[in-house]
Amino acid sequence: MSEYKVIIAGCGGMSRVWLEYAKSRSDVEIVGLVDLYQEAALERKKEFSLEAPWFPDLAEAIEKTGANLVFDVTIPQAHRNITLTALEMGCNVFGEKPMGASIEDAEAMLEAAKRTGKTYSVMQNRRYNKQIRALHTLIKSEGVGQLGMINADFFIGAHFGGFRDEMDSPLILDMAIHTFDQARFISGADPVSVYCQEFNPAGSWYKGNAAAICIFEMSDGSVFSYRGSWCAEGAPTSWEASWRITGSKGTAIWDGSTQPYAEVTSQDAGFIRDSKKIEAPLDLEGQEGHFGCLDEMFAALSEGRKAETDCTDNIKSVAMVYKAIESAKTGQKVML
Numbered sequence: 001m002s003e004y005k006v007i008i009a010g011c012g013g014m015s016r017v018w019l020e021y022a023k024s025r026s027d028v029e030i031v032g033l034v035d036l037y038q039e040a041a042l043e044r045k046k047e048f049s050l051e052a053p054w055f056p057d058l059a060e061a062i063e064k065t066g067a068n069l070v071f072d073v074t075i076p077q078a079h080r081n082i083t084l085t086a087l088e089m090g091c092n093v094f095g096e097k098p099m100g101a102s103i104e105d106a107e108a109m110l111e112a113a114k115r116t117g118k119t120y121s122v123m124q125n126r127r128y129n130k131q132i133r134a135l136h137t138l139i140k141s142e143g144v145g146q147l148g149m150i151n152a153d154f155f156i157g158a159h160f161g162g163f164r165d166e167m168d169s170p171l172i173l174d175m176a177i178h179t180f181d182q183a184r185f186i187s188g189a190d191p192v193s194v195y196c197q198e199f200n201p202a203g204s205w206y207k208g209n210a211a212a213i214c215i216f217e218m219s220d221g222s223v224f225s226y227r228g229s230w231c232a233e234g235a236p237t238s239w240e241a242s243w244r245i246t247g248s249k250g251t252a253i254w255d256g257s258t259q260p261y262a263e264v265t266s267q268d269a270g271f272i273r274d275s276k277k278i279e280a281p282l283d284l285e286g287q288e289g290h291f292g293c294l295d296e297m298f299a300a301l302s303e304g305r306k307a308e309t310d311c312t313d314n315i316k317s318v319a320m321v322y323k324a325i326e327s328a329k330t331g332q333k334v335m336l
Contacts, residue, residue: 002029004298007067007091009058009082010074011035011044014096017290018071019048024291025298031065034058058082062089069301072096075163076173080105083120087112092119094297098177099314103322110311121297121307122314126178126240127185128292134280135243135260136186138252143262143278145249147222150187152179154228154241159205168208169198169325171230176212176324179226179241181317186245189218191320191336198328204231214324250275 006028008015012035022028030052033041041054055061058070062085070086072079072095080100086093087109099106099122113120126132139147154175164170184190194216198209211229218224228241238256245252250264259282263275286292293309300307319336327334 003027004069005029005031005065005067006069006071007032007034007058007061007065007086008044008052009034009070009072009086010078010096011037011040012073012075015044015071015073016047018073018294019044019050021291021294022071023048031067032061034061058085059089062086062091067091069094077101080109083109084112087116087118087120090116090118092301094121094123094294096123097181097314097318098122098173098321099311099318103319106311106315106318106322110315113311119297119301119307120311121300122309122311123290123293124178124181124309124314124317125290125293126182127309128284128286128288128290128296129240130282130284130288131254131256131258131260131280132182132186132240133284134282135245135252135254137283138260138262138278138280139186139245139247140188142247143250143280144245144247144252144264147187147189147218147220147245147247149244149246150183150218150222150224151244151246152183152224152226152228152241154179154226154237155232156230156236156239157233158230165205166207169328170206170208171210171228172196172198172212172214172321172324172328175230176214176226176228177317177321179228180216180320180324181314182241183216183224183226184317184320186243187218187220187222187224189220189222190316191224191323192217192219193333193335194320194324194327195333196324196327198325201229201231203233206231209328212324212328214327216320252280 214226216224240256252262254260
């Protein structure tokens with residue numbers, strides 16, 4: 001019998017990568033597919049040659065299948081109900097970001113995980129990229145000295161169609177969560193406050209605000225600045241953003257696609273001082289993206305420890321999202 005009896009909650013397009021991963025593990029059995037729309041579940045069932053039945057309701061699915069793990073791949077508005085139901089019924093949960101559709105949702109989910117003693121880990125696949133792991137190692141080794149500024153630019157013209165086009169804050173809520181979480185990962189620091197201006201530029205095809213500028217004060221005294229747009233046509237950045245990180249000894253650069261590097265001062269005097277280039281070693285062991293993050297989630301569950309993206313940590317990245325939106329609405333700096 002398989003160690004992990006998994007229910008897939010949410011059978012939309014994103015469920016494919018979760019199912020691909022599940023099918024790659026010999027200790028995982030898909031025992032149920034949950035979706036409001038039976039045709040979506042049946043499409044995935046056929047696509048992945050699954051025997052698992054369809055259920056319109058998660059509680060019924062858990063009760064009838066004996067599942068012990070739920071993959072929550074639903075839309076953000078459904079995360080709270082799915083996660084609370086699964087945790088209260090004795091299942092661990094691995095879920096897509098963000099934790100919830102509000103900070104209140106996220107806090108309720110965190111509290112439920114603590115109360116039940118079950119695991120709730122959140123997908124942050126963009127941490128599991130060999131370049132960003134190398135950049136993290138470079139910064140952690142104090143290669144550029146004490147951090148002063150962390151700067152990220154994200155400019156892509158993304159024509160999704162569907163629910164993102166109707167969201168109030170599509171960029172910050174659905175995409176900036178990645179960049180915010182990456183900033184925490186790269187720096188090793190947590191947010192203290194945020195000031196944000198959110199807006200919808202001319203020519204945008206989104207109903208909500210598809211662009212934002214955010215300034216975060218961080219716990220190590222550094223400042224993280226974010227500039228982003230999901231309706232920027234031409235000259236796109238990487239989906240990983242474009243990074244410039246300045247420290248007391250030098251500057252680290254990562255374009256989001258190629259190997260990161262740093263230029264570190266090699267002199268003790270001079271007006272503009274010479275620097276030497278240091279390339280960050282690409283030494284990631286294991287898989288990248290969703291598969292890498294899921295590997296860590298399963299390893300943590302097996303070893304009885306918290307995953308890198310456990311809800312107790314990820315709540316800090318989620319707070320960056322909702323406090324940034326609050327700042328944009330109030331026009332004031334907001335404390336985290």
